[in-house]
Amino acid sequence: MWMDTMSLEVIITLISVVIAIVSARYAINVRKYLREIIDVSKRVSNNEHHARMDLGGNGELGEFAKNYNEMIKNLYNTFDELEYKNLQLRSILKSISNGILAIDIEGNILLINDEAKKMINCPKEVMVEGRNISFAIRNELILKQIMMFMGSKENEKTVINLDDGRFFRIKLDPVYLQNNKSIVIGSIVNIEDISERVRAENMRKDFVANVSHELKTPLTSISGFAETLKLNENIDKETRNRFLTIIDGEANRLRRLIEDILTLSFIENDKKEEKEAINLYSVYRRVEDMLMISAKTKNIALACEADESISLQANADYVKQIILNLVDNAIKYTPENGAVNVKIFTEKENAVIKVSDTGMGIPKEDQSRIFERFYRVDKARSREIGGTGLGLAITKHIVMNLGGTISVESELEKGSTFTVKIPIKRD
Secondary structure (H helix, E strand, O other), X not given: OHHHHHHHHHHHHHHHHHHHHHHHHHHHHHHHHHHHHHHHHHHHHOOOOOOOOOOOOOHHHHHHHHHHHHHHHHHHHHHHHHHHHHHHHHHHHHHOOOEEEEEEOOOEEEEEOHHHHHHOOOOOOOOOOOOEHHHHOOOHHXXXXXXXXXXXXXXXXXXXXXXXXXXXXXXXXXXXXOOEEEEEEEEEEEEEEOHHHHHHHHHHHHHHHHHHHHHHHHHHHHHHHHHXXXXXXXXXXXHHHHHXXXXXXXXXXXXXXXXXXXXXXXXXXXXXXXXXXXXXXXXXXXXXXXXXXXXXXXXXXXXXXXXXXXXXXXXXXXXXXXXXXXXXXXXXXXXXXXXXXXXXXXXOOEEEEEEEEOOOOOOHHHHOOOOOOOOOOOHHHHHHOOOOOOHHXXXXXXXXXXXXXXXXXXXXXXXXXXXXXEEOOOO
16 A cells, blocks of 8 residues: 555656656747747848748747748738839829829828929928828918818819919819728829910910901901992092002902911921021022012112021021011111111021111010010001011021020110021031
8 A cells, every 4th residue: 555655656756757847848949939039020120031930840839930930921022012012103103294192181191292292382302291281282372272172072173373373283083991982081182284285275365366356357458448349330440449459468468467377387387397408698698689679679788797608407498487587577677778787607506697677676575575476566567568477476486496596686766686596406
């Protein structure tokens, strides 16, 4: 009996020792795994993408290490994918010519591109993501329009005219929670600069109105005098000839106007320019031959100082039209016994054409507008000498087409000087 009790105690003691040894070894392994987890976690937090638990073994701890490493791998794969998509998104936003902002329901900026920053007068280097639009948007009119539509469930758009003359179209599209049309979580703001489009549309409207008016005047005159001649057979020969002269003059004016309109349209729409070597002095001599009679009729001295070697690679008709329009205008607006002087020379990499006259001059307040279509300083005088109001507009468009510039200096009663500069070499 006593021996049995002793044997039982020995067995229990042995079992306890074995359990203690196993538990100690297990605890050591667990502590080892914990230290490894802590070390790997720190490396992961420091963006070491390749940090992994380097422990072998089977059982639950081995399975845990394997799963932990797989979790880290998947996590960084997800991070890389998100970073790549974010880079793609920012690249797309940067390439968009419109200003784009993504805001939440409270007006906090989630995303913004550089073009939007420029439009809202926010410095490019300022980080505004996470800030409210009231902090980022410096233009009160833009801010007011965005706040007015913010949170709307409908697509909203408006056009605003800024103090500096620019026109912006602002469009807000709602962003819904997981396509749930009842919950709006933010908005995509699209700001588009439509200033050039508005100006072009206004110019088109003005052009149509001006053309209609300019065509109506000679047509009314022609129609009226023709009707008078038709209804009055007993008109004396002198009166009849005077009426016919007026009809002929108005018809010629109408023809010149239509030709100028077609020329202007051709220049604006022609993209394929035929280039050839053009000697500027030779072009001037052809223009001089065409206008010499007009100059002599008014006893105007027409002279030219030119470097006869200057040539351009350009469209011959374009260059001829420039010199013809400027010299013809100078003769028309110079009183009798005056002078018109043409100079052709080079300045840096440009060919320069200067046309000076001793005419009536142009008031300073009109000098910035004389290249506009149908703009006349003296309408009555212009019509009297046969001007269509398109000559300088045509000249400006041709010069711009050739990559050059045109300017004017003028003083009342002393004359005007028009200066054209055209690059000698162009791509």
